[in-house]
Amino acid sequence: GAGVSQSPSNKVTEKGKDVELRCDPISGHTALYWYRQSLGQGLEFLIYFQGNSAPDKSGLPSDRFSAERTGGSVSTLTIQRTQQEDSAVYLCASRREVVATYEQYFGPGTRLTVT
Amino acid sequence: AQSVTQLGSHVSVSEGALVLLRCNYSSSVPPYLFWYVQYPNQGLQLLLKYTSAATLVKGINGFEAEFKKSETSFHLTKPSAHMSDAAEYFCAVQDSSYKLIFGSGTRLLVRP
Numbered sequence: 698g699a700g701v702s703q704s705p706s707n708k709v710t711e712k713g714k715d716v717e718l719r720c721d722p723i724s725g726h727t728a729l730y731w732y733r734q735s736l737g738q739g740l741e742f743l744i745y746f747q748g749n750s751a752p753d754k755s756g757l758p759s760d761r762f763s764a765e766r767t768g769g770s771v772s773t774l775t776i777q778r779t780q781q782e783d784s785a786v787y788l789c790a791s792r793r794e795v796v797a798t799y800e801q802y803f804g805p806g807t808r809l810t811v812t
Numbered sequence: 813a814q815s816v817t818q819l820g821s822h823v824s825v826s827e828g829a830l831v832l833l834r835c836n837y838s839s840s841v842p843p844y845l846f847w848y849v850q851y852p853n854q855g856l857q858l859l860l861k862y863t864s865a866a867t868l869v870k871g872i873n874g875f876e877a878e879f880k881k882s883e884t885s886f887h888l889t890k891p892s893a894h895m896s897d898a899a900e901y902f903c904a905v906q907d908s909s910y911k912l913i914f915g916s917g918t919r920l921l922v923r924p
Binding site: 701756792805 | 914917
């Protein structure tokens, strides 16, 4: 079946602009994660959605970052007033259920460049 | 809190040689451990996972890893490297909230 998809694959934006990154998880997966991969920080967790529970936002680096998940499926990560340090690859992952042994499946990522 | 340390940001081997990528973890509870591979401009692909069943875990593409509690290690090995194995490899531990905590990654170079 189809894997996790993300769009756009690449995004170049000017400093100060807002951007939206989209993630389509695998159908039927109840958990959705956002991670960020950057040269200086490696792979770091941003936010996690599980079903109808309140999201775990503990990894968001500032209040310029927000995310939502509509209808338990598609998720959008929004970065307001982008800064150069936001340049990174943003990876989305989904997971079938919140069962400890289930792995996360990753999308191809969105490469964000802030000029 | 859990953490992962990957020794060696770059590992270079000859084609046909043994591949050994090191991973040590820190966890206050029995860990769930994962190895992911990332090819250029792609997302992460699961190689294998340890979920407290067998300590020797076999994965895709001929890779395997052994969980050693006494050494808090989960090293990744492959008997014979192929050129196609050149990629970046990430070890990760799952925390109590099911988030993944990643190591810094090891880039594997395979020489012809």
